[in-house]
Amino acid sequence: AFGASVAYGVQKLISHTSQKPVVEPLIPPRSKTSNLTSNILATPSRNIKTELKRTRKSCMIFYGSQTGTAEKLASIFAKEALFRFGVEGLVADLDNFDYDDLLSLSEENVLVFLLATYGEGDPTDNSISFDRYCANLRSKTDLQAHNLHYASFGLGNSSYQFYNEMIKRVDSTLSGAGAHRIGSAGLGDDADGSLEDDFLTWKDETLPQLANHLGFTEQERAPIVNLVISETKSSSSIPLFLGEPNAAHRKGKLRGPWTNSNPLPARISESREVFQNSPRKCLHVAFDISDSTMTYETGDHLGVSPENSNREVERFLRIFGLFEKKDSIFNIGSEDPTVKLPLPAYTTYDAATRYYLDICAPISRYILGSLVSYCSDEVTKAELLRLSKDNVAFEKEVKNLCLNLAQFLEGFGSSTLWNSVPISLLFEMIGKLQPRYYSISSSSLQSRKCISITAVVETQKNDEWSHEFKGVATNYLLAQHFQIRGPNALEPTHLLSGPRFRNTAMSSLIHVRRSKFRLPKMNSVPIIMIGPGTGIAPFRAFVQERAWQNSAHPAGRTILFYGCRRRNEDFLYEEEWRQLETSFKPGTFSMHVAFSRQDPTKKVYVQHLLNQQAEELRELILRQNACVYVCGDAQRMAKDVFTAMAQIIGEDNAFDGDSQAYLKTLKKNKRWLEDVW
Ligand code: FAD
Structure with a gap:
């Protein structure tokens, strides 16, 4: 599996509040040409202090993420800490650490927690152990964590009873142990679609305080793009990923366990429309798992990994000047060995945008702001700047139109205007294409080898729009439905043959996510x-x-x-x-x-x-x-x-x-x- 990206600058102008501004980097510069891992201890540690030392960072940005949003926000936080203040941050999966030394960290380090709450106030899968650790801390009364400084932001949804419960628990545990919070406790609310704005507001308020605590001041710096893309010729020695989720898939050696990063290609054994005379469509789709080790229980969720439609892939590639070389092979890397790459290396522009990146996602103000530096037309530039700064205008003129990035830019400036945006910047900012989850509509007792879902096809039309919004996964399932049921002229079409044309029978990549939605053990309970x-x-x-x-x-x-x-x-x-x-x-x-x-x-x-x-x-x-x-x-x-x-x-x-x-x-x-x- 491939993680979200963070780009770190290598050499930059850093000033320190306690000293005169210095041109020398505080942290020894890394050679651009050398293999950077040779500069630091090779093996990652599960100890926070050791890992901060090993990677030479002063700040660790932990994410607790279920769908990738918290991870993406952590990357944004790290990147901005670096290019605005010169603060080196390490984006870290909570699950990769033990927390034994958390309370004894020195004042020279700051921990940032960006944690999503899942279901009924639950932690995300990767923050379960941290939640347990905090519960254990709460049972103690003699904690003295006065040196620990942290910042916290929660990703939640106020429609749920236990709104942002996870971050609230962490916050009260740490402050209860005597730790100091930098800035306010940020609470992002997905219910009204303002999560990203809540985050940006919190980040803008917290970052200067965090930098100040570490002794850094703000400097004007160009945005840093540090993913390196190098195109190369095809050769048999290159591990080329054409949409496969991992190396085992690429080699055709499929084996469970079946997870988000190792999904099962399952044949669609049935696909039928279950609305009768409705302009809306709803599909009953059944997946055959008989030849696999996949199991499920009644009440579980099914993750379906979609692909982007031909039309959106082409639009994206054209707007950024990549269409003519869509099949070119490139390698992607980073100067910083702590950076998780957003794509497998090697791959093609077509595969990257079709299978790996969420090119149809809602546009963020952050992305618009990052494009400003690359816009050569002054009028367009001013417009972009306005929209990226003005929350209300952005909401009305961008977000409410339900456009993706390429659709929006199509109507914004001349056709070749965006060719100069570094593709590495885009790949860094655009999130990973994520599976969509569906409540399984079959019983595992009655239908052990076949899993069904019931999905409404996401299509929205608004009188004020010139386009029709189409959801990624459900329209992908619809395209497969028509392929199975007969020829179809409906847009959007998809490349249903899959990577290397392996998808001869209609199939989708699926995995089961366990849920707590269970029938009572005894059938007699009402x-x-x-x-x-x-x-x-x-x-x-x-x-x-x-x-x-x-x-x-x-x-x-x-x-x-x-x-x-x-x-x-x-x-x-x-x-x-x-x-x-x-x-x-x-x-x-x-x-x-x-x-x-x-x-x-x-x-x-x-x-x-x-x-x-x-x-x-x-x-x-x-x-x-x-x-x-x-x-x-x-x-x-x-x-x-x-x-x-x-x-x-x-x-x-x-x-x-x-x-x-x-x-x-x-x-x-x-x-x-x-x-x-
Ligand atoms: P997406 O492309 O993900 O779009 C979904 C929504 O996101 C849009 O309606 C829009 O509001 C917003 N959006 C996306 N792109 C943009 C953009 N560019 N600009 C602005 N807004 C945008 N659904 C079912 O039909 N049946 C189920 O049984 C079911 N069970 C679920 C169980 C769970 C646990 C969860 C979490 C969800 C479940 N869902 C179910 C919902 C399902 O996971 C998907 O969200 C839904 O099918 C839409 O997916 P999509 O990829 O087609 O749409």
Whole structure:
């Protein structure tokens, strides 16, 4: 797997507050030509102090990342610390360290924590051990970490109950141990799409304080681009990556375990549209895993690694003057051995943009700002500068248009204007193309060798736009659907043959991500499922599984609340529910469906249906220990359902207390589980 990039400058003008400005670098310069690793101890250490010394950095920027965003922000922080202040920072995966020396670091070092919160206040996979370490610290009362200086920023979503819980835990643990926080505790909120702006604001406020603490002042420096790209001729000795996720894939030697960095190419055994008469599309896609060691459990998520469409790859290559040499082979490297490369070496421009980089991602103000230096047209330059500085204008004139970088630049200046932007800069700033996750809609008991998902194809059109926004992964799945189902003239098309034309049968790269969204161990425990839209996906699996076990272990009460627009339009799996019902003892399974647009005078949502069934819900939750499951929209639905249910519980004659607190306890005790996004 290939990590996100950070570029570090090599030789720069550094000034120190306690001294006169010096042209000499504080840290001995590295030779541009020598192999840099020879300057420092070769083996990375799991000890923070040793690693800072080994890499000659004064600041360690830890990221706790699930989807790559925190890692990307850590890179931005490191890069700006260096080119604005000359502070050398090391971007570090929390999982690569033991933290034994964390509290005894000297004042000359600063730790920065950029940590995402995942699910119900959980740490990301790579920060689980650090979370445990902090929990252990909290149990001690005699900590003296007065020399430790740190800065903290959390990546969270206020739609979730445990908003930014991870960074709050870390912050209170460290300050409780006597450590000093530099700047404010930054909280980024993804719910209103302002996470990046929250980060930029926090960074602009924190960086000068951090640099000041380390004795550095700001200097005007050109942005540093330190990834080195060198083109080369094809030869049999070159390990050429044409889209393969790792070396084993390139060599055709596939072996589990199947993970994000080592996904399984799985044949699509079924692809069908599951909306009936709707302008929107929803796909039921099944992947055959019978020839592999891949396993899953009901309630897990499936990661699908997409590729970018032909149209967007071409647009990107053309706008940056790379189209004519799209098949040229290049090597990518860095002067700094601590830098993780964003791409495998060697690869081609076509493969880089098609398979490895998120070229369709939302544009960031940071990227626009970085392009300013390379814009030769003064009018365009001024415009770019304005948009990169003015948050409100950026929101209105860039972000809300749902354009990717190349689409935006197409309408901005002459056609050859952007040819001079160093491609290494772009590759450094554009994030990795990430898998998209889907709640698995098949039961692992009933369908062990086949995993299905239910995905709405992401397409948005706005009267004010001249284009149609198309989501990356779902349109990739749609292209495969049409390839399987018959010729298709629909844009965007994809190169479905895959790297080296190995994808002869339609297949996708997939991996399973374990979740905590699990049925109760005993089939007899009553369950209440609430899942409008594609939130129904895991409940198809749950109901299949309860029905499957029914003869040996009779199912308890099984109630499903579902919501869609209209019966004849987007009622998912309508026929299947009828068949599944016949597998249950009469009266055990029931389904309540809310149609939000069937009756033009009355919108009905799942929470309204909950009210209609209030009496039974109270009985099941309060007196029969039922488990409640909520799946789908995190922004509004999950909150509305929680509020509606709290009211229902509060109205029970025998219930005395705070019904919201009661439901929160259910969450803690894993009797209320959410799978929301
Ligand atoms: P993307 O390209 O990722 O776009 C998604 C959104 O990002 C857009 O709608 C837009 O708001 C924003 N965006 C992207 N690019 C830009 C841009 N250039 N400018 C501005 N905004 C932009 N979905 C399902 O349909 N079914 C499921 O069962 C399901 N389960 C999920 C389970 C989990 C745990 C999670 C985290 C998500 C789940 N999702 C599910 C959502 C799914 O992962 C994807 O987000 C969804 O399919 C869209 O993917 P995409 O690549 O097609 O769209």
